[in-house]
Amino acid sequence: MGSRVIWVAPGCIECFWCQQLAGEVFAHGERGTEIRGAIRLDHQTSSNSSDRSPIDVAVLSDEESNFLQFVADGCPTKVIRLEGDWSAVGVADPFEGLDFGESGNPEVRKSGSPA
Numbered sequence: 001m002g003s004r005v006i007w008v009a010p011g012c013i014e015c016f017w018c019q020q021l022a023g024e025v026f027a028h029g030e031r032g033t034e035i036r037g038a039i040r041l042d043h044q045t046s047s048n049s050s051d052r053s054p055i056d057v058a059v060l061s062d063e064e065s066n067f068l069q070f071v072a073d074g075c076p077t078k079v080i081r082l083e084g085d086w087s088a089v090g091v092a093d094p095f096e097g098l099d100f101g102e103s104g105n106p107e108v109r110k111s112g113s114p115a
Contacts (some may be wrong), residue, residue, distance in 0.1 A: 003054035004086055006068060008033050008047040009079040018071050018080060025060070025068065054084065 006025065012033045018026040019033065027034050027045060037045040039060050042053040072080035
């Protein structure tokens with residue numbers, strides 16, 4: 001498996017989407033949203049836009065890495081960037097298995113129920 005890099009491009013509006021969903025990866029900093037040093041190989045906390053330090057795959061599990069694609073896709077300004085070898089992980093959708101139905105409220109589908 002090759003390296004994986006996550007960084008934040010200029011234009012973040014600090015809506016806290018990423019920080020709320022993946023607080024172990026994203027942090028609020030003086031210059032906007034930053035990637036936590038705890039998950040980076042260089043252990044520096046910054047947007048990682050110039051350093052492009054790979055994530056430490058020993059710290060961030062495949063399941064957590066998988067979820068980052070969902071977080072990036074949901075960013076309203078599309079400034080979360082994933083680079084490198086993310087082919088081993090897919091998109092984790094936290095709404096999978098929920099049916100919003102007519103009420104608009106999520107309800108867990110029972111196994112075998114139509115979608």
